[in-house]
Amino acid sequence: MFKIGEFSKLTQVSIRMLRYYDETGLLKPAEIDKFTNYRLYATEQIPTLNKIIFLRNLGFNSSEIAVALKNWDDEFITYQLENKRLEIENMIKAEQDKLFKIELAKKDIRQGKIAINYNVSIKSIPSYQVFSLRRIVPDYYAEGQLWQEMSAFADENNIPISNNTFTIYHDTEYKEKDVNIEICAPVARMGKDIGEFTYRNTEPVPIMACTMVYGPFENIANAYLAFANWLQEHSQYKMTGQSRQIVHYGPWNEKSPDKYLTEIQIPLERT
Incomplete structure (x- = not known):
């Protein structure tokens, strides 16, 4: 048996980390001297200990390491x-996205950009006959990825769809994960539903606030902020229903x- 200091020297692991592994249950001492503790x-x-160090160096946290130690075999570890x-x-x-946004911010500051003006217009949206995936x-x-799936499915099944596609966001709030999205492609005639791919008539929207966003998709967030200011100035309206988005020019048709x-x-109703 080795005292903790001796074991630390032999394994090249600090006493502090050995005590931490003891506290977290990853590596308990083989014995505790009943006289000296x-x-x-x-x-x-x-x-x-070598397994713990190996996983720790790869970014595994204590709970993940504990699970790995209990189920250690080649297939599970792989x-x-x-x-x-x-x-x-x-x-x-995610970190690269942050770097990109930093560069954009630096560029905007150098160019003296403070804000982008977004014009909000009101129009009525009719019901559309669509082929959709929700x-x-x-x-x-x-x-x-949803658009790629729909495009491939339409090609395989000879389903003619319009280019005037749009997206409906069914969540009533912004969500960081588990987002309820429906992509819609207008069609000339209805067909038979196949799995997740369905035909339906979208709901008409009598009052829809619309604004055009020019430039990278990162600008969309600013458009929503501008809409918030517009809505505050036009208190006769309030938000309702599901928002929509149409990418007229995007990665597939603009370099x-x-x-x-x-x-x-954004659908509205009068207060």
Whole structure:
């Protein structure tokens, strides 16, 4: 048996971390001296400690390491490593998005941009005969995947759809995850529902506030803020129903994000 200081030197792990692993239950001492209360460790514990260090260096937290130690086999650990890889990739993407927004902010400051004016117009939206796909997806970025699925399905089943597509957001509030999205493509005639792909008539909207957003999709957030100011100035209206979005010019028909054109539609009712 080795005292904690001796075990620390042999394993090149600090006493502080060994005590932490003890407190979290990841690596308890083999024995506690009943007279001195010294923590005592055995050489047989070194492989477990090596596993803890291995997973910790890959970004696993204490609870994840505990699960891995209890279920340690090649298949399970490979599965856990793949999940951690995907988690890290998502974290990297989120940080890259922040860097992109920082560069945009710096560019706007250099160009003296303070705000973009968004003109809000009111119009009536009729009912549309559409081919649609509605699903709860992880986040708003997943909408592109839905459009890819619809396009591939329409091609495989010879379903002619219009280019005047739009998206309906069925949640009444902004959500960071589990977003209820329905993508709609107007069609000349109705067909038979197949799985998640359905035909239906959308609801007409007598009063719809619309605003055009020019440039990258990042500008959409500012458009909603501008709409909030507009709504405060026009107190005869209040928001109701599901908002919609139409990307007139996007990645599929315009190379430059600066030339994207998105229409935001928000249903209203008179107070």
